[in-house]
Amino acid sequence: MNVSKRYLGSWEKLPVVKALTVVIALAGIALGADMAWSAWQNNDATPSCSWPVQVRGTATNQQVGLVRCYLQALAARDTTKLMAVAANTPPVHITKADLGYSADARAGLATATFTPSPVDSSFVLLAIVYANGVREDTGIINMISMGQSSDWRMRIGSPISNSGPPPAGAT
Numbered sequence: 001m002n003v004s005k006r007y008l009g010s011w012e013k014l015p016v017v018k019a020l021t022v023v024i025a026l027a028g029i030a031l032g033a034d035m036a037w038s039a040w041q042n043n044d045a046t047p048s049c050s051w052p053v054q055v056r057g058t059a060t061n062q063q064v065g066l067v068r069c070y071l072q073a074l075a076a077r078d079t080t081k082l083m084a085v086a087a088n089t090p091p092v093h094i095t096k097a098d099l100g101y102s103a104d105a106r107a108g109l110a111t112a113t114f115t116p117s118p119v120d121s122s123f124v125l126l127a128i129v130y131a132n133g134v135r136e137d138t139g140i141i142n143m144i145s146m147g148q149s150s151d152w153r154m155r156i157g158s159p160i161s162n163s164g165p166p167p168a169g170a171t
Helices: 014-044 061-076 079-085 102-106
Strands: 053-057 110-116 123-129 135-142 152-154
Touching (some): 061 110, 061 123, 061 135, 061 152
Antiparallel strands (some): 123 135
């Protein structure tokens, strides 16, 4: 008996196997595309980090996670990570002045006190008291109030000014 004829019976089911393989592959592609789309859509989600902080007042997990990221980036003097937690409407950049509390952030456990704004539910007053007693008063804002997705950002950074000459033809 010829070997090729002996296995021919299993290959008769080849169209079914091919069809099943195509269906499984398409399902995998669809699932991967859906996951990639979700990740892209959530790219603006509120950052969250693991950094020690004592929390006082009323805060959501998102808000606390954001402050943890801020303190971590500040302690490391990491301007890229500070930009990730900064409210960017209007556009801002991180300057040397924004790093002013970096030594304080490295001093030990900070206490963050969250106080919801009495007039605007998209803004939370934030007081950070560093371990060395230095106090920073700032805030966090839900970017939905700026026409963006519902994610929280710190009110840090210096606005980028467009104080140069107007563009050609703008007069």
